[in-house]
Amino acid sequence: xxxxxxxxxxxxxxxxxxxxxxxxxxxxxxxxxxxxxxxxxxxxxxxxxxxxxxxxxxxxxxxxxxxxxxxxxxxxxxxxxxxxxxxxxxxxxxxxxxxxxxxxxxxxxxxxxxxxxxxxxxxxxxxxxxxxxxxxxxxxxxxxxxxxxxxxxxxxxxxxxxxx
Amino acid sequence: xxxxxxxxxxxxxxxxxxxxxxxxxxxxxxxxxxxxxxxxxxxxxxxxxxxxxxxxxxxxxxxxxxxxxxxxxxxxxxxxxxxxxxxxxxxxxxxxxxxxxxxxxxxxxxxxxxxxxxxxxxxxxxxxxxxxxxxxxxxxxxxxxxxxxxxxxxxxxxxxxxxxxxxxxxxxxxxxxxxxxxxxxxxxxxxxxxxxxxxxxxxxxxxxxxxxxxxxxxxxxxxxxxxxxxxxxxxxxxxxxxxxxxxxxxxxxxxxxxxxxxxxxxxxxxxxxxxxxxxxxxxxxxxxxxxxxxxxxxxxxxxxxxxxxxxxxxxxxxxxxxxxxxxxxxxxxxxxxxxxxxxxxxxxxxxxxxxxxxxxxxxxxxx
Numbered sequence: 309x310x311x312x313x314x315x316x317x318x319x320x321x322x323x324x325x326x327x328x329x330x331x332x333x334x335x336x337x338x339x340x341x342x343x344x345x346x347x348x349x350x351x352x353x354x355x356x357x358x359x360x361x362x363x364x365x366x367x368x369x370x371x372x373x374x375x376x377x378x379x380x381x382x383x384x385x386x387x388x389x390x391x392x393x394x395x396x397x398x399x400x401x402x403x404x405x406x407x408x409x410x411x412x413x414x415x416x417x418x419x420x421x422x423x424x425x426x427x428x429x430x431x432x433x434x435x436x437x438x439x440x441x442x443x444x445x446x447x448x449x450x451x452x453x454x455x456x457x458x459x460x461x462x463x464x465x466x467x468x469x470x471x472x
Numbered sequence: 473x474x475x476x477x478x479x480x481x482x483x484x485x486x487x488x489x490x491x492x493x494x495x496x497x498x499x500x501x502x503x504x505x506x507x508x509x510x511x512x513x514x515x516x517x518x519x520x521x522x523x524x525x526x527x528x529x530x531x532x533x534x535x536x537x538x539x540x541x542x543x544x545x546x547x548x549x550x551x552x553x554x555x556x557x558x559x560x561x562x563x564x565x566x567x568x569x570x571x572x573x574x575x576x577x578x579x580x581x582x583x584x585x586x587x588x589x590x591x592x593x594x595x596x597x598x599x600x601x602x603x604x605x606x607x608x609x610x611x612x613x614x615x616x617x618x619x620x621x622x623x624x625x626x627x628x629x630x631x632x633x634x635x636x637x638x639x640x641x642x643x644x645x646x647x648x649x650x651x652x653x654x655x656x657x658x659x660x661x662x663x664x665x666x667x668x669x670x671x672x673x674x675x676x677x678x679x680x681x682x683x684x685x686x687x688x689x690x691x692x693x694x695x696x697x698x699x700x701x702x703x704x705x706x707x708x709x710x711x712x713x714x715x716x717x718x719x720x721x722x723x724x725x726x727x728x729x730x731x732x733x734x735x736x737x738x739x740x741x742x743x744x745x746x747x748x749x750x751x752x753x754x755x756x757x758x759x760x761x762x763x764x765x766x767x768x769x770x771x772x773x774x775x776x777x778x779x780x781x782x783x784x785x786x787x788x789x790x791x792x793x794x795x796x797x798x799x800x801x802x803x804x805x806x807x808x809x810x811x812x813x814x815x816x817x818x819x820x821x822x823x824x825x826x827x828x829x830x831x832x833x834x835x836x837x838x839x
Contacts, residue, residue: 311531311770314704317553317605318532321612322708326680329619330712334672337626341650342671344633351637 520788522781530698530773532611534566534581534591538693545571548693550613554579556593556603566607579603614697615705618683621694626679653678653824661828662835670831673716677709678824685769685816689809700819701770703762710758713827718754721834729754757830761823768819772812779804 536548549567556562559578568576575594582592582600591607592600608616625642632643639647653675658667684705687695699705727733729750731740739746779801787794 311527312703314702314707315532315605315609315611317607318609318611318615318702318704319708320606321608322615322705323711325615325619326676326708326712329622329680330673330676332623333626333676337623337630338672338675340630341626341633342654342668344630344637345647345651345654348637 520781520784522778522785525781525784526774526777529777530701530770531589532609532702533589534569534607534609535571536610536613536693536697548613550608550610552579552591552605552607554591554593554603554605554607556601558593558595558601610697611699611702611705614684614687614694614699617694618680618687618699621683622676622679649678650675657821657825657828661825661832663832666835667828669720670716670828673712674824674828677712677827678820681709681765681823682816682820685820686813688769688773689812689816698770698773700765701768701773703766706762706765709765709823710762713761713830714755714758716827717758717830717834720831722837724836725834757826761826765819765823768815772808772815776805776808776812779808 534552535550538546538548540546549565551563552566552569553561553563562577562579564576564579568574569579569581569591571581574580578594579591580594580600582588582590584600587600587602590602591605593603595601625646629643629646632639632641654667654671658671658674661667662670681700684697684699688698688700690696730747732746732750735746782801783794783798786797
């Protein structure tokens with residue numbers, strides 16, 4: 309029977325001692341322990357989160373960098389392309405200009421040559437005429453020394469005219 | 473601070489030793505002289521009585537019996553504190569009563585019903601009167617010791633947490649249990665927002681039950697007392713659960729009890745059947761907590777003692793049979809002890825979990 313009859317003294321001491329210990333443990337053990345555990349969890353959590361954030365930022369930076377590099381490359385390519393284009397243009401323009409110039413010069417030269425040639429031919433013609441006259445004079449002089457001949461010639465000439 | 477605490481513990485142990493040794497031994501000697509006359513009668517009268525052997529162990533007592541060498545008893549005497557209406561407050565060592573073989577200051581341990589085994593006051597006409605008994609009995613003392621252990625363990629652990637964030641040593645062993653109570657008992661049962669308020673009680677109850685269950689398996693002091701297998705102890709623990717549930721019960725909790733929604737009106741009016749059932753349920757919950765823990769632990773002790781009794785029962789028939797049975801008993805006892813260790817954890821867990829569930833029911837907002 310004693311097993312199932314709770315002792316009054318035991319209940320009394322149990323209530324008092326357990327209440328006191330509950331209070332003391334709550335204040336000096338459970339509160340600090342639970343607080344420390346929670347603080348630690350929060351600190352681990354924030355540390356992990358910030359690590360993730362840092363990783364994300366790194367990733368972002370990396371993609372940004374890649375983007376920048378890509379852009380720079382594109383820019384460079386464009387620049388090079390433009391430069392090449394400009395160069396080609398300049399060269400072709402220069403060529404065209406040179407050709408034009410050359411043509412003009414050649415044309416000019418041709419003209420000059422033509423006029424010179426004409427002048428030269430004129431001179432030659434004149435000279436040749438002069439020479440022929442001179443030669444003709446001399447020939448006539450020589451031929452007319454003999455009067456018969458002269459008379460014959462004149463007669464010949466007159467005959468020719470008569471026929472006409 | 474820590475050193476001081478250790479010093480205090482050491483002093484307590486030394487003090488404790490001073491109390492046991494002179495009292496225990498002196499008392500043992502006296503006991504021997506006195507009992508010499510009764511030795512014969514006892515040996516003739518009684519073969520071994522397993523019933524009283526077991527119940528002497530499982531129930532409370534005024535002294536902490538350690539062992540006998542023949543008739544030489546070694547036990548720790550404990551203070552008896554009684555308040556009598558006739559003669560006021562008395563306190564004396566239980567060694568003065570010599571295991572109930574002699575009277576002291578008009579008090580003795582009763583040998584007759586209804587107060588058998590209790591300290592009673594002897595009236596002038598020879599009748600026995602039961603005084604108010606506030607003695608530091610074996611179980612009270614064991615409660616004090618276990619609570620002392622709890623204080624020592626957890627205050628020193630708390631101090632470690634203040635020192636460094638990295639747990640070490642014994643802290644490492646306790647932390648998973650504390651986290652288990654928090655994350656797998658309190659949080660699911662009570663809810664994320666409110667569980668914190670109940671954590672100190674849940675942790676205290678869990679470790680109090682656990683440490684007493686485990687100490688109960690240790691055969692030598694400070695273990696060996698059947699604290700959690702005592703109705704008064706489990707009753708007080710259940711009373712705490714009831715008190716906390718009742719104090720913290722919100723309007724939904726009380727509505728659920730006195731005007732449960734979804735219940736047909738004729739179960740409430742004219743005979744308030746449901747409210748009556750629910751009100752009874754209010755008390756059966758902690759009552760079941762009390763009985764479950766008590767019965768589990770007491771049964772464990774009784775079975776272990778039963779196995780040991782086998783040795784003496786067989787030894788009483790033929791002495792050599794006793795020796796023959798003892799290895800079997802040993803195997804059984806080891807087996808039982810292993811189960812009891814499991815039971816120690818399971819019962820502490822169950823009590824804590826159910827308390828947490830009751831708190832959760834009392835504070836639940838969703839209906």
